[in-house]
Amino acid sequence: MKHKHSTTLFEHYRQEIKRIAWRLQYKEKVKRKKEVVGDDDFSFKTSNFAPTVExxxxxxxxxxxxxxxxxxxxxxxxxxxxxxxxxxxxxLKMSQQGVNKWKRNMLKQLYQTMN
Structure with missing residues (x-):
């Protein structure tokens, strides 16, 4: 009986570690994505790039x-x-994930329009 309990406890902790690892991976992925193509990279507000009127x-x-x-x-x-x-x-009274999905879809559409 003791062996069965330790196995379920082991599984419980294994699942918890998996969840924690997944969260850490996700946070790092988001962080890397922002570092590579951060929102400020294209912002006229914070960028040193001074666009012409044209x-x-x-x-x-x-x-x-x-x-x-x-x-x-x-x-x-x-x-x-x-x-x-x-x-x-x-x-916009929507979820952050909704905004992200709109952003990805619209950037894809803009890319297709430009090419």
Whole structure:
């Protein structure tokens, strides 16, 4: 009987360690993603890059080709206004994951439009 109890206890701790490891991996993945392609990399608000009037006009025309108003608001909020996904999610009354999904889909669509 003691052996059975120690096996279930072992499984319990094994599962807990797996959950903790998964959370750590996820946090590191998010951190790396932000370091590689951080939101500030494209933000006019915090960037040293001073876009010309022509490039700003082109950028806004490109963003306005997006078919969804929500998608346009997500792209403008993150890349023009320099908001975080969490801040934007609160403003748009949606989840941070929802904002992230909109961002990925709209960037994909912008990429396809440009090519």
């Amino acid at each position: 490039s700003k006009i082109f950028l806004f025309q490109l963003i306005n080709t997006l078919p969804s108003e929500t998608g346009r608001n997500v792209i403008k909020g993150i890349f023009i206004e320099g908001k975080t996904e969490k801040e934007l999610a609160k403003d």
